[in-house]
Amino acid sequence: METLKGKIALVTGGNSGIGYAAAKELKAQGAEVIITGRRKxxxxxxxxxxxxxxxxxxxGQVSAIExxxxxxxxxxxxxxxxxxxAGVLELTTIENATEAAFDNVIGVNFKGAYFTLSKLIPLLNDGASVVFLSSNTASTSGANSSIYSSSKAALNSIMKIAAVELAPRKIRVNSVSPGPIKTEIMNKVGFDEQQLKDVTExxxxxxxxxxxxxxxxxxxxxAYFCGEAASFITGAEIIMDGGMSLKA
Structure with missing residues (x-):
């Protein structure tokens, strides 16, 4: 059903993984879709x-967002x-963390997301929908994930404040927090085939x-958050992790 017909959607990091899947679904529901990415x-x-x-x-570059x-x-x-x-993942213990890793993850996942919202607010129609991709790690305490988890926890905080600030314009702001999803991001962490198999298991x-x-x-x-069925939902985080966080 083309429930989003006539809507214009922008998906950052839309060339692969969750962004690609979301762009495909938004288009299937009738939206005109724009995707962004770093590599032409x-x-x-x-x-x-x-x-x-x-x-x-x-x-990760405010000038590029502008x-x-x-x-x-x-x-x-x-x-x-x-x-x-759009987001990146680097895993490290706090003790072994580098400034470069910190700046990369925070720069894209937090600063980049923040200013993407900031610079695009003037382009949002009244009644628009904003969705952040967060993570179930925002509310768990897994080893080696301190930088990544912090960046996603920050997103959820921004989401809730933005929901309040934009409510007068009937703009809804929510976040989706997946657990492990089969995408290319885990391959980019640097695991070899056996390590990836072990982590998956x-x-x-x-x-x-x-x-x-x-x-x-x-x-x-x-797409659900962007449709009429979610018209009274704002400031909400939906955790999609198969119950993983229940056992954390």
């Missing part, structure tokens, strides 16, 4: 596959849906539903 080749390929518009933008906002304003004027999805062992989540499921939840 990847964005062009994803945009062609999805039948959407691709724009190059590094969400350029993106100007480009969106010039081509579309206003948008109705903003899915702030460890995660499944902690999930009551005994499975890794699918990006498509998260995409459907993002």
């Amino acid at each position: 080749e990847a964005i062009d390929k994803a945009a062609a596959e999805l039948g959407v518009t691709g724009m190059i933008a590094d969400q 350029e993106l906002a100007a480009q969106v304003k010039d081509q579309y004027g206003k948008i109705d849906i903003l899915f702030i999805n 460890w995660m499944i062992g902690r999930i009551p539903l005994r499975q890794i989540g699918k990006a498509e499921d998260v995409g459907k939840m993002v």
